[in-house]
Amino acid sequence: MGRPTRVAAASLALLMSWVAEAGVPEILLVIRDHLFFPSTLEIPAGVKVRIVIDNQDSTPEEFESYPLNREKVISGNSRTVVFIGPLPPGEYPFFGEFYPKTAQGKVVVR
């Protein structure tokens, strides 16, 4: 484990604890080979959620969802945050705008 990775992990842990304090649940969404992992995110209804998007590809990607009204560029090999909700139950598809044929996923609110 290299030093930068350790620092990143440590700061992420710090961030997560801060978020946990604020009471916002957090979900990790990974982009790898222009695919979303997991491709289905399940979140509870009526709760604001913080999605941490980790782009492990070297190319930038844009997280986009029309039903969620979200649009955000994630540079290559970096991570960022998108807030969604609170939402009523339903399915909210999202996709990577730069590779929409493969980078597809949905948020399922129960």
Add this chain to the structure above:
Amino acid sequence: MFLDSVLLILQEILEAALLLSVLLAVNLQLGAQVSEARQLGGLWYAAAICCGILGAAAFAWAMPTITGWFNDVGQEVTNAGMHFVIIACLYVHCRLLRKKADSERMRSLGAGLTLITVIALAITREGSEIFLYLRGISGGPSGVTSAVLGAGVACGIGVSTGILLYFGLLSLSRRAALRVGLALLSLFAGNMAAQAVQLLIQADWIPYSAPLWDTSGVLQEYTITGQLLYALVGYEATPSLIQVSSYLGAMLLIASTPLFRQHWWSGKISA
């Protein structure tokens, strides 16, 4: 990749092309109306476009850094800030273009500078996504040719729409052209405000609220018509209350300028 590339790039180009052609036509029609000094030269526009393209490249290049600002929502906040600056400059520009003012020269300079800012920022905002997209696909596994082809088609459609709108506005009578042009500018300001608010909601700076209505069954945003309406009037299938109210607020701000009143309200009364 082809259609996706067309839609993505069209979304960016249309907005800039329509704004540019409306501003060009309005200024030309106003210039024809009063003095030569009022007519803003082509040099202003060329400078604005160059600034915008350079700005877009720089913005795309600095995107990783910017994203990290304000607890990882720097991207949203910076974009929203740009939108608000665009609205402010558009407002000042319209104010400076009104009839009768004390200092012709100063006003002309001010109108030119605000014009440059509006166009340059709009192009920076839209163009940076194109730069990012092209960088995104060029390092990817597939379909670079079809994506570039799509970019060309999007350019063709966007620029053609802009040209037709420009010629359309010029072929109208001066009165009608100014009415339509100013109305489009106020819609553009509303569009900018709604987008900015949307970005701030995404950044969690403004609390989320449920959509007021859902018209995605009637018209999807992710279609050519949807993109055209999005670029022209900021069509959104599921807007929230705060988006709608900020849209109307920015529209009213532009509509409150003497220039707008002169060509819309007073014109209507005397007509």
Add this chain to the structure above:
Amino acid sequence: MSSIRRFLIFGALAVLTLFSFIAALRGYQSSMEEAETLFDAQLLDLSRLVANLETTPATRDLRLGNNLAFQVWEHDRLGSASHQAPTTPITSRVQGFEFANFGGFRWRTYTRHDEGHDRWIMVAERSDLRFLLAENIVLETVLPILLGIPVTGLLIWWVVSKGLRPLEQLSEDLQHKPAHDLTPLAASTAPRELKPVVRAINGLIGRLGAALEREKRLSADAAHELRTPIAALKVQLHNLSREIDVHSDSFQQLEEGVDRMGHLMEQLTALYRTSPEQFSEHRVQLDLYALAQETVAYWYPLFQAKGQTLELVGAPAQIRGDPFALDTLLANLISNASKYTPAHGHVQVSVKTLPGGVVELLVQDDGPGIDAAEHSRIFERFYRADHAIEGVPGCGLGLTIVQHVAELHQATVTVGSSSFKTGAAFRVVFPAEGRA
């Protein structure tokens, strides 16, 4: 709309681009949907095929193409499977089409429930590959539309340029029409849309020509008609000189005034006779030197009276010209020189043939000369040089007449400094014979 050409080219190109590109996009979209349906049908067939497979050791790791995968689930046990399939179910146990991610790719999946054996058959096809395959085919059909745009652009440019040619021709014709050329424009070659314009312009030219004609005739007639009364005045003045004191100021001024009026009338008559629109030329072969000799001889007494010298140098030079008009030209240049040269001054007339056959007539004096600033103005009608000596009779038409005559002979008149210490030189250069 400051330019018709720009409007037509850009407008037509924009309309064409917009609609052909949108049509291409629609075509692409429906073809891709069609292709998707086709691929899905194939996937369905594959699932039927797999459903007929007996589970044997040979089917546990069946090698298929890289773009295909399948699994057969017998209850919770993986029966047959292709070599690419993971060991976990690739999709959920719901009959129908779905998408799934595995093995680092996105797959189109179809799930079928084999009720006879209570098995779940899951087949998958690489979604990116089948999309690329379809797109390559579809783009082949869309590409010509896109590549056609530049070619169409060139054609539109050509058509618009061709269409605007008559308009440009008309504007060029009008621009290059000499000021005194009042011939009507050719209306027969103009296209239908421009015919009214050409007719209107020709009407204007006609009315202008008639107006000019009237003005000229009026001036010329007036000048001509005034000759007789002036001659009568002169006779009466002569008679009067016997009866009263001829040395009185009033009488002298009266005499001077009548002389000046007579001169003006003669010059006016000459001016209109030599104006290009009026002139009916009788060109003959003549010797300019001989002609100059006659004129010099005629003017010699006047020079003698003022104590001035007038000399003629040069050699015989043949030109084609109108003797009467050339005599007027010479007379005007010589009398002009005399007027602006003080007593005891020198005036030299020279005629020579220059290399190349052009004939040069030079009239120079040793008077005060003419400022360079005035050079362009002295040929204007009724212009008189600032230093025009007080009391020198003149009406400011002489040099205009000179220029008229020169133009009639395709000659050029220039003014410069003389080869004397001071003074002006008027140089008239006649074109080489045969070229005029």
